[in-house]
Amino acid sequence: MVRDFSQPNVSTPPAQAWLVLARNPVSAAAFFFVPALAALAVLAPWIAPYDPNATDLDHVLQGPNGSHWFGTDQVGRDVLSRVLVAARLDLAIAVSAVLLSFVVGTVIGGAAALYGGLPDRLTGRLTDVLMTFPLFVVAMAMVAALGNSIQSIVLASALVNLPFFVRLARSEISVLRTQQFVEAARAGGNNERQILFGFMIPNALPMLTVQVSTGLGWAVLNAASLSFIGLGIRPPTAEWGIMVAEGAANILSGFWWLAVFPAMALTLTVLGFNLLGDGLRDVIDVRTRR
Amino acid sequence: MTDRRAPLLEIADLAVSFEVHGGRVAAVDGVSLSIMPGETLGIVGESGSGKSVMAYSLVGLLAANGRVDRGNVRFEGRQLVGNRRNVKEVRGRGISFIFQNPRSALNPIRSVGDQVRDALETAGQATRKESARQALGLLELVRIERAKERFGAYPHELSGGMCQRVLIAMALAAKPKLLIADEPTTGLDVTTQKVIMDTLYELSAKEGLATLLITHDVGLAARYCRRIAVMRSGKIVETGPAKDVLERSQNEYTRRLVAATPRVGRSLSDLLPPAERAEFARPVQGNEPSSARAVPLLDVQSIRKTFEAGRPPATLAKLLQTLGWSPVPETTEHHAVRNVSLKLDRGSRFGVVGESGSGKTTLSRMIARLLDQTEGKITFDGCDIGAVPSGSFAGSPLRHRIQVVFQDPLGSLNPRFTAYEAIRNPLRRSEPGLPADVEKQRIIDAARQSGFDPKLLNRFPHQLSGGQQARVGIARALVVKPDLLILDEPTSALDVSVQAVVLNQLALLQRQLGLTYILISHDLNVIRLMCDRVIVMRSGEVVEANDVETIFSAPSHPYTRELIGAIPDLPASIVENPS
Numbered sequence: 001m002v003r004d005f006s007q008p009n010v011s012t013p014p015a016q017a018w019l020v021l022a023r024n025p026v027s028a029a030a031f032f033f034v035p036a037l038a039a040l041a042v043l044a045p046w047i048a049p050y051d052p053n054a055t056d057l058d059h060v061l062q063g064p065n066g067s068h069w070f071g072t073d074q075v076g077r078d079v080l081s082r083v084l085v086a087a088r089l090d091l092a093i094a095v096s097a098v099l100l101s102f103v104v105g106t107v108i109g110g111a112a113a114l115y116g117g118l119p120d121r122l123t124g125r126l127t128d129v130l131m132t133f134p135l136f137v138v139a140m141a142m143v144a145a146l147g148n149s150i151q152s153i154v155l156a157s158a159l160v161n162l163p164f165f166v167r168l169a170r171s172e173i174s175v176l177r178t179q180q181f182v183e184a185a186r187a188g189g190n191n192e193r194q195i196l197f198g199f200m201i202p203n204a205l206p207m208l209t210v211q212v213s214t215g216l217g218w219a220v221l222n223a224a225s226l227s228f229i230g231l232g233i234r235p236p237t238a239e240w241g242i243m244v245a246e247g248a249a250n251i252l253s254g255f256w257w258l259a260v261f262p263a264m265a266l267t268l269t270v271l272g273f274n275l276l277g278d279g280l281r282d283v284i285d286v287r288t289r290r
Numbered sequence: 291m292t293d294r295r296a297p298l299l300e301i302a303d304l305a306v307s308f309e310v311h312g313g314r315v316a317a318v319d320g321v322s323l324s325i326m327p328g329e330t331l332g333i334v335g336e337s338g339s340g341k342s343v344m345a346y347s348l349v350g351l352l353a354a355n356g357r358v359d360r361g362n363v364r365f366e367g368r369q370l371v372g373n374r375r376n377v378k379e380v381r382g383r384g385i386s387f388i389f390q391n392p393r394s395a396l397n398p399i400r401s402v403g404d405q406v407r408d409a410l411e412t413a414g415q416a417t418r419k420e421s422a423r424q425a426l427g428l429l430e431l432v433r434i435e436r437a438k439e440r441f442g443a444y445p446h447e448l449s450g451g452m453c454q455r456v457l458i459a460m461a462l463a464a465k466p467k468l469l470i471a472d473e474p475t476t477g478l479d480v481t482t483q484k485v486i487m488d489t490l491y492e493l494s495a496k497e498g499l500a501t502l503l504i505t506h507d508v509g510l511a512a513r514y515c516r517r518i519a520v521m522r523s524g525k526i527v528e529t530g531p532a533k534d535v536l537e538r539s540q541n542e543y544t545r546r547l548v549a550a551t552p553r554v555g556r557s558l559s560d561l562l563p564p565a566e567r568a569e570f571a572r573p574v575q576g577n578e579p580s581s582a583r584a585v586p587l588l589d590v591q592s593i594r595k596t597f598e599a600g601r602p603p604a605t606l607a608k609l610l611q612t613l614g615w616s617p618v619p620e621t622t623e624h625h626a627v628r629n630v631s632l633k634l635d636r637g638s639r640f641g642v643v644g645e646s647g648s649g650k651t652t653l654s655r656m657i658a659r660l661l662d663q664t665e666g667k668i669t670f671d672g673c674d675i676g677a678v679p680s681g682s683f684a685g686s687p688l689r690h691r692i693q694v695v696f697q698d699p700l701g702s703l704n705p706r707f708t709a710y711e712a713i714r715n716p717l718r719r720s721e722p723g724l725p726a727d728v729e730k731q732r733i734i735d736a737a738r739q740s741g742f743d744p745k746l747l748n749r750f751p752h753q754l755s756g757g758q759q760a761r762v763g764i765a766r767a768l769v770v771k772p773d774l775l776i777l778d779e780p781t782s783a784l785d786v787s788v789q790a791v792v793l794n795q796l797a798l799l800q801r802q803l804g805l806t807y808i809l810i811s812h813d814l815n816v817i818r819l820m821c822d823r824v825i826v827m828r829s830g831e832v833v834e835a836n837d838v839e840t841i842f843s844a845p846s847h848p849y850t851r852e853l854i855g856a857i858p859d860l861p862a863s864i865v866e867n868p869s
Contacts, residue, residue, distance in 0.1 A: 179701060180696050180697070180698050180701040180702040181701060181702050181703055181704045181705075183660055183694075183696070183702075184694070184696055184702045184703070184704075184763075184766070185704070185715070186660055186684060187658055187660060187692075187693060187694045187716075187767075188693075188715055188716030188719055188766065188770075189684050189689045189690055189716055189719035189720050189770075190684060190715070190719055191684045191685060192681070192684075194719075198715075199704055202706045203704070203705065203706060
């Protein structure tokens, strides 16, 4: 098939998306896995075969079997139900943390790029400082200041993610600032606020979306790591980090399913978000287009 | 051809295609050509005609998704298609390349002298010991003045024209028999273009070097090539001696291409094929510019713009001083525009000519209130608009009366706006709260006026051709009914045939709407067709201001004369009417 060269290329973003998915089955898998995971998390209370917190002392520490696919734990709780319900909590923490850093980071980074000068240098140094804090230090500080709650974990995770969004938004906006269509917008009578919200942010969004997807992966991992060491969420709440922590003690005794299933859920989720990010980048970034 | 010598390069039925999503695109489709030793052949074609791809495919420089489908390429009798060893031996040694955008073709972190030495050593022409002397000789051969001093210079320290000469020196290092020059002067100023092309021409005569000049510029090919091949959609539509191709072509496309190239002695409508002329020749009723008003529309008085550069933050300077380091050099001032005054009456067509860096765009941005002047007064229709800072001019009721058509048709459109939204945006800003149907009608009218098919209004910029994008840019400026239109190189990114239509469209609009425009261009031929009065700018200053005919027939400033002399014009004898 020979395409007519004289006609402009009318490939649309959806068409580009299909092309990328067709060429890269791994990305395609992520594009379907992540929405499926989100659906599982939202519907978890109705899907879960058992009450995740109901103890059943007649059936403790059963291996995977027909009635308990992922087995049961020391007090007879169904591991499958707990893994499903935990997805809800972990994803909720990750989504709120990333959304928070996305919104705040875009505003700060965008403002830094627009105003330049001193505000720009100040935010630059501030993000540098912020990046030097390890997650666990920030989380402990938050817990000490705000109490051992989910909010502290969300805030800590958002704060650790913040510099990446500030930097990305700043670089995107400062590139866009010199684009001719921004000057054309100014000549068309748009004021600075209208240019920022009507022209710059919509054009920066695609790259920021990629960062959101990758950031979600990190945030899920962060939430699980913090609860693994006992910060934020406490037992008996169903949460992947806690379940891995509790199960890890039992692996040596042969009760591997307690830790392995939540750990697998965690791994797949992080992997899914990262692959989704890569796939989105391929769809958006014209440099990878052929 | 009565030449009995064997051709240096012989291409027979060459076809190249690229794999894209949805199939293969044929880029070169059955090209046959030959070049004799020492001959200069020009390949002329518009963008997308496959002329560059054809040249790259000769030595296997195709992108990963490209493929030579069929054909033979013989260089000095050796088959190059499908023979990697021959290609490798010929590449650089037999056939050398120079490219468009010379600065990016050089290694930025290595001095130009060393890069020429590298080329010499790679080609096995010299050992490390003697390469320096030979490299210096090559730099002198391509007429780099003070070559000794510039030997250790880095690419960023040299002008674009100098960089192109360095590239030519590197291409010559291996003593090739054929030099392929792919748009070697596109993006360079006309005076630089002349020097580069003269150098190439002399070299080919002196060294017996055959040259394949690939260009979109018919005038350039006509001036420097004895034989020309015209390419379109991957096919050669015509080959022959330059004079025949340009003067007596039987091919419709060639005639159209030649006609569309602006040159001396042609009117604006001559650029178009006869069948399309009627559309722009519509008589204009009423709407005569009311020149009765005594106040000029625009009055610019001794305007200046000075950029300060190289000043580090004050705190850093202090810190460096306390550390005992030499104080940072004083602020370097760059005078982009110095002391320019101009007056425009209603309905006038004003031209600004100058090479890159002459300050013409800076001047236009100040007039359009996109940039604050350092000094000077700008009065528009009796209002002192120069007193309004550019940052708050968006809210001024005068904003929509001064509109700009930008240089880069695609880059000046928001990629996330459809053509409709792009045109609607300034209308909403200047007249908020228009009823929906009135708004829609205004947008459709503006599109029609600009020659943009309203059916395409729901397309995004990347789904439009270059000419269509340019028209959206014009419609966007017209929709708010401006009095003054600033056209900043509106056609420099377009092919000549598209440029012909856009220029005619603009001229028609000017007559119909009684517009006043300032046309900024580096192309003197375009200025000549489109303007009544012209200023010539150089290093921020106006060197000459006069009406257009006087400037061309009796230029008073030496720089103006130099500019006019550098235009690669089609020979004046070719003033035929292709009808």
